[in-house]
Amino acid sequence: MKKLILILLPLSLLAIACSPAQSDTQTTSPTPTETAQNKQESTATVNLVSPDPQAEIPMGDAEMILEVVDSNGNRVKVENLDVSATMPMDGMEDMMGKVEVTPADEPGRFKATTYFGMQGTWNVVASVKDPQYQAQQEFTVEVK
Numbered sequence: 001m002k003k004l005i006l007i008l009l010p011l012s013l014l015a016i017a018c019s020p021a022q023s024d025t026q027t028t029s030p031t032p033t034e035t036a037q038n039k040q041e042s043t044a045t046v047n048l049v050s051p052d053p054q055a056e057i058p059m060g061d062a063e064m065i066l067e068v069v070d071s072n073g074n075r076v077k078v079e080n081l082d083v084s085a086t087m088p089m090d091g092m093e094d095m096m097g098k099v100e101v102t103p104a105d106e107p108g109r110f111k112a113t114t115y116f117g118m119q120g121t122w123n124v125v126a127s128v129k130d131p132q133y134q135a136q137q138e139f140t141v142e143v144k
């Protein structure tokens, strides 16, 4: 459903990260020009760029822009971002909105489209899936 085709940096880190079996395109040797950073897993932050959480978000189709930044506030390109939208319901299971995530124009930014099918408070959780960065952020949006 959310297959993101991103340029995978030929990081040697990928080899030791516990990720599912990669395709054979992975075997390309790293280019010498690439500045391979032997970083540990770093903590990143996910920001909701739009819509403004203070603004009224109408029921129905919605588009969110999310971005991933490192501890210095610089946007970082990550492999994947998982986004879920749920609404806690009294005495029932959470209501779930289907979320489709695609990379946005700029590196480190993602577009998440969903459908808020009910008025009220929705919880949007964004999780970074990347061998180098870790982040999980929760936002609440009020759907009118």
Ligand SMILES: [Cu+2]
Residues within 6 Å of the ligand: 087, 088, 089, 095, 118, 120
């Ligand atoms: Cu609901």
